[in-house]
Amino acid sequence: MYGRIRGKYPTGLDAPNLQRQHNLFHDIWVSTDGHEIADEVEKFGARVHGRDEETATYYAPSILAIKEFLQKHGDIEVIALLQCTSPFTKVDYLTEAFNKIISGEYDSVFSVTRQHKLFWTPHEDGTIIPDNFDVENRPRRQDWAGQLVETGMFYFFQTSLIRHNVLQGGRIGYVEVPKDHSLEIDTEFDLQVARAISRISEGS
Numbered sequence: 001m002y003g004r005i006r007g008k009y010p011t012g013l014d015a016p017n018l019q020r021q022h023n024l025f026h027d028i029w030v031s032t033d034g035h036e037i038a039d040e041v042e043k044f045g046a047r048v049h050g051r052d053e054e055t056a057t058y059y060a061p062s063i064l065a066i067k068e069f070l071q072k073h074g075d076i077e078v079i080a081l082l083q084c085t086s087p088f089t090k091v092d093y094l095t096e097a098f099n100k101i102i103s104g105e106y107d108s109v110f111s112v113t114r115q116h117k118l119f120w121t122p123h124e125d126g127t128i129i130p131d132n133f134d135v136e137n138r139p140r141r142q143d144w145a146g147q148l149v150e151t152g153m154f155y156f157f158q159t160s161l162i163r164h165n166v167l168q169g170g171r172i173g174y175v176e177v178p179k180d181h182s183l184e185i186d187t188e189f190d191l192q193v194a195r196a197i198s199r200i201s202e203g204s
């Protein structure tokens with residue numbers, strides 16, 4: 001099995017974490033077009049996949065980068081994509097996904113978190129209707145299991161799925177990540193939140 005970490009700021013690249021990840025993965029690759037990142041990655045024993053210009057853009061979806069990677073590593077059967085935008089990735093969650101996919105019971109496994117959110121859909125006439133609940137029986141968090149929401153921490157999958165243009169397919173399994181660790185960094189504000197959470201965790 002190969003692990004591959006994608007993006008600009010590698011997740012969990014401290015030595016003990018990487019060492020533990022090496023127990024799961026045959027190889028860990030960091031896909032980047034940044035020289036500084038590449039130098040840093042190699043210090044930790046991961047390998048660097050130089051991203052093509054085409055796949056290193058702001059708009060390129062992850063699947064494009066995976067296809068590019070697989071063109072050079074066609075022999076990989078199972079791959080784990082770790083998105084560096086999830087800074088609270090833990091080896092325990094990866095281990096759970098790993099165990100699920102090697103059990104043979106799943107063709108793909110990805111991370112989710114649980115939410116108790118009331119969704120509404122707006123209509124063109126300016127009204128709005130409830131999506132996942134009944135206004136006459138508004139569920140309280142206490143009486144409702146909530147819903148699973150994808151969080152982009154990781155995606156493990158049989159590479160054969162890529163031929164069908166998907167990362168999630170066949171028998172799809174999931175690993176539930178606690179909300180506290182599910183933050184994804186998309187904006188400057190998310191980054192500030194991540195820093196604040198890290199400071200709080202360090203202080204505890």
Ligand SMILES: CC(=O)N[C@H]1[C@H]([C@H](O)[C@H](O)CO)O[C@](O)(C(=O)O)C[C@@H]1O
Pocket residue numbers: 060061062063083150151152153155167184
């Ligand atoms: C594997 C995959 O599809 N990754 C995609 C993620 C996940 O959809 C998201 O992390 C889930 O929460 O979103 C993006 O980063 C985004 O919308 O900018 C694009 C990226 O290609």
